[in-house]
Amino acid sequence: MGLAVVNALSGRLTAEVRRDGDRWVLEYERGVAVATPARTGPADGHGTAITFRPDAEIFETLEFSFDALAERFRELAFLNRDLDITLTDDRDLAAPRAVRFRFPGGPRDRIAEQGAPLHPDVIGFEREYSDMEGTVEVAFRWCDSREERVASYANSRPTTGGGTHELGFRDGLAAALNAHAREQQLLTPSDPDFTPAQLGAGLTAVVSVKLDRPEFEGATRDRLGNGPVRACVAEAVREYLAAWLRANPAQAAAVLARISMTTRR
Structure with missing residues (x-):
């Protein structure tokens, strides 16, 4: 503290x-x-x-x-x-x-430790945004399990209550995967988007932001409230994940097949 x-x-x-x-x-x-x-x-x-x-x-x-x-x-x-x-x-x-x-790879090293990966690559990037007055670093991968493990942090402080950075991550994830699934005709124009439960099954992720002026909310100050963070993180995740899906068709197919097989909730 x-x-x-x-x-x-x-x-x-x-x-x-x-x-x-x-x-x-x-x-x-x-x-x-x-x-x-x-x-x-x-x-x-x-x-x-x-x-x-x-x-x-x-x-x-x-x-x-x-x-x-x-x-x-x-x-x-x-x-x-x-x-x-x-x-x-x-x-x-x-x-x-x-x-x-010591982890020279940062959050990527953390994700790489997780067992039974569904695809070999750890998807990750770091980007700075003046709109949110800070940086976002994300690393994630899907594993062969049903459990979702998403850990979020603001200025290295655990945000167990989530917040705008975690919401932005999920927004970007959904936008990139739903768009790619429709491009590959895994979803027809009449099909609904994948649900959060489908997207999160087997997902392991670290979402970390470092901000000049973080705004914490909640009784235990465990939730990030900075408004501009959500849009910035969503844009970064959507752009980076969309590029990764296009560049790695075999791994993208494995991820989308796993998501499609998960029961909607």
């Missing part, structure tokens, strides 16, 4: 900043500065190290879950391909453990 929240929930927080050849230290107790920032000497390189302890007067348990942290850091790494994250646990000196997360 951000460093300000971490600081407010910490009994003690220390920020060590290396910048312009100097090392600065800032210390806080329960969100209040202990002293003014102090220069403590020279420093090589640059960066910030944050050390904090949760406030025992706020939290019932102060023990960190290695598995929970690993899951979130892994998520951050595939959403931000330039990140290289290492998680080290030295609490048990007899059995220390460490894991490293």
Whole structure:
């Protein structure tokens, strides 16, 4: 939720900043500065190290879950391909453990991990839009299953309630696939469009947007509300998927056959 929240929930927080050849230290107790920032000497390189302890007067348990942290850091790494994250646990000196997360392919790497693919290609792209003041990155593929797994994010934050980016993804998906099916005469002029259930069967996708001014909605702020995002994402998905379907007729046929076989709901 951000460093300000971490600081407010910490009994003690220390920020060590290396910048312009100097090392600065800032210390806080329960969100209040202990002293003014102090220069403590020279420093090589640059960066910030944050050390904090949760406030025992706020939290019932102060023990960190290695598995929970690993899951979130892994998520951050595939959403931000330039990140290289290492998680080290030295609490048990007899059995220390460490894991490293780095995904140069970004969300594509995440989708490629999913088993039983219906087609070999991972469909994915990244595009910037001034209308939405940000970028959209999408990766998806259909698998040989009935389950739909669509994960959406805004500024690397999970949007479990969906929002305009996820709606735009589904809009673009439907537009491209229905148009291609009609071009291939799998749907006649009198046939209705494919239903969301048909399009989503076996679909695994990551929809990620990074915005200058994200607008979160809902009681837990888990839904994106930026209006222009929907049209931009829909356009990007429709254009890219339409081009992929035309360029890969064999894979396109497998996807459309799978969709056509799914029971309408």
